[in-house]
Amino acid sequence: MSIIPESNTRQVQTLNELSKRKVVEHNSLITSIAKMDKTPLKMFELAVSLIDTENPPKDQTVYLSKRELFAFFKVDDNDKHSRFKEAIEKMQKQAFFQIKKEQDKGYKFVSIVPIPYVEWTDYHDEVLIRFSPEIMPYLINLKTNFTQHALSEISELNSKYAVILYRWLSMNYNQYEHYSVKGGRREEQIERYRNPEISIGDLREMTDTISEYKDFRNFEKRILKNSVQEITNHTTFNVTYEKVKKGRSINSIIFHINKKQVADNSSYKLDDPVYIDDKIRQEESENELVLQAMDSPYTKLLMEQFLLSYLDLMDKKILAGLQKNVYPLYDDLKDLRGLNGVKEHLAYIKDKQDDYSKKNITKYLKKSIEQYLPIVKRQDIDHE
Incomplete structure (x- = not known):
C-alpha cells in the first residue's frame, strides 16, 4: 500500500480550504484602476477572502497562512520564501487603487494603498496583514452594489x-x-x-x-x-x-x-459551497418574490378579474414569475395611466383569454402588457 506524503496531504487540504473562499468587494473597487501587476493584485484578492463582511476584523487586521499563500500561487520550489518577500515588498511599494467618484460637476480621484503593513517571521507560518482604513468601506458592511466571486477562479x-x-x-x-x-x-x-x-x-x-x-x-x-x-x-x-x-x-x-x-448529479456541485450558497440564495430570492407578489395590488386586481385562481396563489413559480416579469411593466402602465389604466387593461385581456393562456398565465399576461405599452406610449406622443 502506497503512503501519501504528509506534505501532499496538507497541500490538498489547503487547496480545498481555498476553494471554499469568496472575495466580496464594492463595485467601485471593481471598476477602479488597479495600479499594480498581477501578483500584488492576486495577493490582495487572497487577503480580502479572509474578511468576514458581517464581522469586520479588529484593527483592519487578518492573518494569512504562508502555506495557503504558496498553494494559492502554486509555488513549491526552494526559492519560495524569497519570492514571497519580494512580492510583499512590491505590493507595498507599487500597488494602489485609483478610484473615480462623481462629485459636483466632475470627478474626484482617490488613490488608496490597500495594504500598508505586513508582518511575518521566517520561523512561523502566520502572516499578519493590515488593510488601510480607507480601503475598508469597500470591503465590509456591503448591502448594495457589491460583487462576490470565488477565490479559486482568480488563482x-x-x-x-x-x-x-x-x-x-x-x-x-x-x-x-x-x-x-x-x-x-x-x-x-x-x-x-x-x-x-x-x-x-x-x-x-x-x-x-x-x-x-x-x-x-x-x-x-x-x-x-x-x-x-x-x-x-x-x-x-x-x-x-x-x-x-x-x-x-x-x-x-x-x-x-x-x-x-455542470451535471446536477455531479459530486462537485453537491460538495461545492459556492454552488450550495447560490442555490440557497436563489430559493431565498424566490421566496422574497412570492411575498412581494402576495402583497402587490396587481395580484388583487388579477384575482378580481378572475385571471388568477386560488390554486395559482399556491404556485410559487407563478407568483415569482409575475413579480419578476410582469409587475414591473404594470408599474410602467400605472405611471402612464394610473391604477385605473391597469384595471382597464386587465378587463380587456380577460375577454380575450383562451384555454391555452389559462395554462400559461404568466406568459400570457407578460405578452399582453408588452404589446399594449408601446400603444399607450404612442398615444401619449400623438396627444402631445
Missing part, C-alpha cells in the same frame, strides 16, 4: 488583465443572476447585464493601458483575446465578445457571458 488566471476583466464580468453577471430571480428590471435590461458593453476608453482606463498598445490590433491581442481565452479556459464563464464600430473606429466592446453547466 487560475495568469495575467493582470484577465484578473481585472474577470472581476468586471463577474460584477455584471452577478447583477444578471440577481435581477433574473428577484425582478425589478425589464427583460432587455437584465440581458444587458449578461451582455455588458464597455467603451474602449473605459476599458483602457480600467486596465491602465491608456498609454499602452495604442494600435487597437495590439490592444485586442494582448488585452482582449488573451484575457477572454484565459477566463474561458480557467473559470466557470464562457466569454466571447464583439466589436462595435462608430464610423471607421472601434468604439466599444460587447461581451457575451455564459456560465458553464
Whole structure:
C-alpha cells in the first residue's frame, strides 16, 4: 500500500480550504484602476477572502497562512520564501487603487494603498496583514452594489488583465443572476447585464493601458483575446465578445457571458459551497418574490378579474414569475395611466383569454402588457 506524503496531504487540504473562499468587494473597487501587476493584485484578492463582511476584523487586521499563500500561487520550489518577500515588498511599494467618484460637476480621484503593513517571521507560518482604513468601506458592511466571486477562479488566471476583466464580468453577471430571480428590471435590461458593453476608453482606463498598445490590433491581442481565452479556459464563464464600430473606429466592446453547466448529479456541485450558497440564495430570492407578489395590488386586481385562481396563489413559480416579469411593466402602465389604466387593461385581456393562456398565465399576461405599452406610449406622443 502506497503512503501519501504528509506534505501532499496538507497541500490538498489547503487547496480545498481555498476553494471554499469568496472575495466580496464594492463595485467601485471593481471598476477602479488597479495600479499594480498581477501578483500584488492576486495577493490582495487572497487577503480580502479572509474578511468576514458581517464581522469586520479588529484593527483592519487578518492573518494569512504562508502555506495557503504558496498553494494559492502554486509555488513549491526552494526559492519560495524569497519570492514571497519580494512580492510583499512590491505590493507595498507599487500597488494602489485609483478610484473615480462623481462629485459636483466632475470627478474626484482617490488613490488608496490597500495594504500598508505586513508582518511575518521566517520561523512561523502566520502572516499578519493590515488593510488601510480607507480601503475598508469597500470591503465590509456591503448591502448594495457589491460583487462576490470565488477565490479559486482568480488563482487560475495568469495575467493582470484577465484578473481585472474577470472581476468586471463577474460584477455584471452577478447583477444578471440577481435581477433574473428577484425582478425589478425589464427583460432587455437584465440581458444587458449578461451582455455588458464597455467603451474602449473605459476599458483602457480600467486596465491602465491608456498609454499602452495604442494600435487597437495590439490592444485586442494582448488585452482582449488573451484575457477572454484565459477566463474561458480557467473559470466557470464562457466569454466571447464583439466589436462595435462608430464610423471607421472601434468604439466599444460587447461581451457575451455564459456560465458553464455542470451535471446536477455531479459530486462537485453537491460538495461545492459556492454552488450550495447560490442555490440557497436563489430559493431565498424566490421566496422574497412570492411575498412581494402576495402583497402587490396587481395580484388583487388579477384575482378580481378572475385571471388568477386560488390554486395559482399556491404556485410559487407563478407568483415569482409575475413579480419578476410582469409587475414591473404594470408599474410602467400605472405611471402612464394610473391604477385605473391597469384595471382597464386587465378587463380587456380577460375577454380575450383562451384555454391555452389559462395554462400559461404568466406568459400570457407578460405578452399582453408588452404589446399594449408601446400603444399607450404612442398615444401619449400623438396627444402631445
